[in-house]
Amino acid sequence: xxxxRLRAAAGLAAAQLRHERTRTLLSVGGVALAVLAATLxxxxxxxxxxxxxxxxxAADRDLWLTGGPVEFAPGSVGGVDSSVRGAHALxxxxxxxxxxxxxxxxxxxxxxxxxxxxxxxxxxxxxxxxAAGVRVTEGREFxxxxxxxxxTYDGPMTHEVLVDGRTATLLNVSVGDRIRVGGTIAAARxxxxxxxxxxxxxxxxxxxxxxxxxxxxxxxxxxxTASDPATLVTVTTxxxxxxxxxxxxxxxxxxAYDVRTNAEQLRATAERQxxxxxxxxxxxxxxxxxxxxxxxxxxxxxxxxxxxxxxxLKTLGTSxxxxxxxxxxxxxxxxxxxxxxxxxxxxxxxAALNRAVAAVVGFSGVVQFGPRVVAVGAAVALGTGLLxxxxxxxxxxxxxxxxxxxx
Amino acid sequence: MDATAAVACEGVTRxxxxxxxxxxxRGPSRPTVxxxxxxxxxxxxxxxxxxxxxxxxxxxxxxxxxxALDTPTAGRVVxxxxxxxxxxxxxxxRLRLDAVGVVFQRFHLLxxxxxxxxxxxxxxxxxxxxxxxxxxxESLLADLGLGDRTAHVPGTLSGGERQRVAIARALVTDPxxxxxxxxxxxxxxxxxxxxxxxxxxxxxxxxxxxASHDEQALARTDRVVRLRDGRRVSDGTVDDDx
Numbered sequence: 001x002x003x004x005r006l007r008a009a010a011g012l013a014a015a016q017l018r019h020e021r022t023r024t025l026l027s028v029g030g031v032a033l034a035v036l037a038a039t040l041x042x043x044x045x046x047x048x049x050x051x052x053x054x055x056x057x058a059a060d061r062d063l064w065l066t067g068g069p070v071e072f073a074p075g076s077v078g079g080v081d082s083s084v085r086g087a088h089a090l091x092x093x094x095x096x097x098x099x100x101x102x103x104x105x106x107x108x109x110x111x112x113x114x115x116x117x118x119x120x121x122x123x124x125x126x127x128x129x130x131a132a133g134v135r136v137t138e139g140r141e142f143x144x145x146x147x148x149x150x151x152t153y154d155g156p157m158t159h160e161v162l163v164d165g166r167t168a169t170l171l172n173v174s175v176g177d178r179i180r181v182g183g184t185i186a187a188a189r190x191x192x193x194x195x196x197x198x199x200x201x202x203x204x205x206x207x208x209x210x211x212x213x214x215x216x217x218x219x220x221x222x223x224x225t226a227s228d229p230a231t232l233v234t235v236t237t238x239x240x241x242x243x244x245x246x247x248x249x250x251x252x253x254x255x256a257y258d259v260r261t262n263a264e265q266l267r268a269t270a271e272r273q274x275x276x277x278x279x280x281x282x283x284x285x286x287x288x289x290x291x292x293x294x295x296x297x298x299x300x301x302x303x304x305x306x307x308x309x310x311x312x313l314k315t316l317g318t319s320x321x322x323x324x325x326x327x328x329x330x331x332x333x334x335x336x337x338x339x340x341x342x343x344x345x346x347x348x349x350x351a352a353l354n355r356a357v358a359a360v361v362g363f364s365g366v367v368q369f370g371p372r373v374v375a376v377g378a379a380v381a382l383g384t385g386l387l388x389x390x391x392x393x394x395x396x397x398x399x400x401x402x403x404x405x406x407x
Numbered sequence: 408m409d410a411t412a413a414v415a416c417e418g419v420t421r422x423x424x425x426x427x428x429x430x431x432x433r434g435p436s437r438p439t440v441x442x443x444x445x446x447x448x449x450x451x452x453x454x455x456x457x458x459x460x461x462x463x464x465x466x467x468x469x470x471x472x473x474x475a476l477d478t479p480t481a482g483r484v485v486x487x488x489x490x491x492x493x494x495x496x497x498x499x500x501r502l503r504l505d506a507v508g509v510v511f512q513r514f515h516l517l518x519x520x521x522x523x524x525x526x527x528x529x530x531x532x533x534x535x536x537x538x539x540x541x542x543x544x545e546s547l548l549a550d551l552g553l554g555d556r557t558a559h560v561p562g563t564l565s566g567g568e569r570q571r572v573a574i575a576r577a578l579v580t581d582p583x584x585x586x587x588x589x590x591x592x593x594x595x596x597x598x599x600x601x602x603x604x605x606x607x608x609x610x611x612x613x614x615x616x617x618a619s620h621d622e623q624a625l626a627r628t629d630r631v632v633r634l635r636d637g638r639r640v641s642d643g644t645v646d647d648d649x
Contacts, residue, residue, distance in 0.1 A: 009531075317500050
């Protein structure tokens, strides 16, 4: 009996969906919109977290030491107010600890660059004490950082630079070419560097066209050697050391600095993007709400248009349960179709977004489409369909035949 | 009350309104409207009974009570041997499914379904298997002269054809009583007469109660109950009234 009733309700629901094509398409479109928005955000969220974790894992660092948030300083040379002072001495002290294998200060600045035949451009600069951990895809690494020379900055400058792909395209340079780099245009005029290799590391770290140079040479050309700054210091612990206990030790010995593990640093990075994340989440909530409202509206108007016929069926003894079943089957069919369309659209949309993200900020695979994302899309479709179905079913259950028919 | 009648009511009164308005029931008193006052009625199997009266006389209210769509404020209604007054909404729905067919002035067919499917819908609730539903619907439609229109949706049928589909739907459960409210109100004269003929034919083994303003329609009934201001004013043939 129940199976028969269900099949009959499904037949009636299917007939109505076919008959009301425009409303059906609008409802399917509404659910698809909600599913598309939710799956893309889920794919991006998962992608960002996993990409971040992969990057931190690939960086082969255990702890990150900063003097507080990195502040942009418009108008100052370098454009970034770095929070660590005396970076070389600090990293030397850190490296001397038994539980620390290496400590490397990293400096992020903005610099002017120019190649023959181009105007000065502003790009990000990534200062590192050695090329260890910097991946080179073409050419070779630069040869250390001899300019620091025990704190005097009297050592020779290598004048060697690595560029990322986007900087190479921006300046139309390749390995062996020469470019001018400096914190000011005047400094850039005086400092010519040889492009010794192409490296994606700096660009992926900073999400912008980037040149990678020895740390002390970056400090020199941005006029900051007096304070020996770094944006952060990365620490690799010895193999038998526990990162959490090293973190606690560093926090105790260097209270002026924030010490974070990879996970904490990733979380802190995400928290700094809270406004962007909240904006994205709000857009998805709005898209889901709009999709649900659209499908609900279309389905309820379908029910409203058939109200007299449904009321007539009630007068003939058709139970509220059967009519509610018709509404639920209709909305579930719409939800399934909308979910399938939304997920099908999300695949090319995710690929397009990945291409766009890679072109703009240099990260690849940020939008990761997988089974978990499909599950999110299916859940949104099912939720939207069930909500619409329950509201439509409730309106049918409450339908008073005499007030509707009014005869 | 006539215990052998297919449907009967005794001293029924139906009042609407009353109580107090407002969400907490503290507003002004609402007036009580008496739609039907102390009306008794009976229709036996094989009988076509007309219900006549001007607008607001209580025709529709009486039909709703007879069809177990509503319950009286006072009095008793017995439909196919079951007193409806104390039944729950679900029990009345089940009784309607088993004992009543309703024909409306404006047909009220599901526009998405074929004529055959519209007729078969009440059988779904009864758990009748699909092949049997289909066979009974086609057979009824053929009896009503719509054998070649079974696959058509209501939008492609004329008014008379739609009303015949509605009659077939009312008859498909083989009810003891068919209630028709202004069944010819939307039809031209010739088509209306055809529909009335069909309703009369269906009364062979059931009671048909037909509300109408149309004296020509009422003339084709076995007797006419006339209402005015919610009260029965006469019960006899059209000739008696004349």
